[in-house]
Amino acid sequence: MPPEVVAAVQGAVAVAFDAQAVVGPTFREPPSALDVARGQYLADAVLREVPLPDGAAFSLGLVTPDLFTNGLSFVFGMAFAQRALVSIYRLASDEQGPRGQARFLLRVVTEAIHEVGHLFGLGHCRDRDCAMFFSNTLADTDRKGPALCHHCRAVLHAARP
Ligand SMILES: [Zn+2]
Ligand SMILES: [Zn+2]
Numbered sequence: 001m002p003p004e005v006v007a008a009v010q011g012a013v014a015v016a017f018d019a020q021a022v023v024g025p026t027f028r029e030p031p032s033a034l035d036v037a038r039g040q041y042l043a044d045a046v047l048r049e050v051p052l053p054d055g056a057a058f059s060l061g062l063v064t065p066d067l068f069t070n071g072l073s074f075v076f077g078m079a080f081a082q083r084a085l086v087s088i089y090r091l092a093s094d095e096q097g098p099r100g101q102a103r104f105l106l107r108v109v110t111e112a113i114h115e116v117g118h119l120f121g122l123g124h125c126r127d128r129d130c131a132m133f134f135s136n137t138l139a140d141t142d143r144k145g146p147a148l149c150h151h152c153r154a155v156l157h158a159a160r161p
Helices: 005-017 045-048 097-121 138-144 150-159
Strands: 040-042 059-063 067-069 072-075 077-080 083-087
Touching: 005 045, 005 059, 005 083, 005 097, 040 045, 045 059, 045 067, 045 077, 045 083, 059 097, 077 097, 083 097
Parallel strands: 040 067, 059 083
Antiparallel strands: 067 072, 077 083
16 A cells, blocks of 8 residues: 555544554455456455454554445445455546645545544434545545534544543
């Protein structure tokens, strides 16, 4: 994973959730999770392999190949219990240069905050401008951006001890 992607996600997650975010070990998607006919990895199977370091409450894995799950032709990411996953496969920008790179990083950060939001107990949000809105398309991701709406921030706050 490009270090600038890891750094962008680390910083954004720490700020969004007011939490410590530490870069963990690298991991690879398990070969057994590859569906050869589809050319995609089963997200559920990759998610189980996301390393959860000692002392970490949650762990987010960033992977490069495309992901799918049963019933969906692709997913940008997935989260369950203490583990979350985001694929950068579909998040590249058509635009070249720094603007394209900025767009790409914003998309990765948006999807990372969405999945980590699930780990913190947030469900999907009906606000199309909230990071917890479910993205069916890149246009959804671009529109909503990485910010959480007032409602989701209130839920997050209330869940804190
Ligand atoms: Zn979701
Ligand atoms: Zn929301």
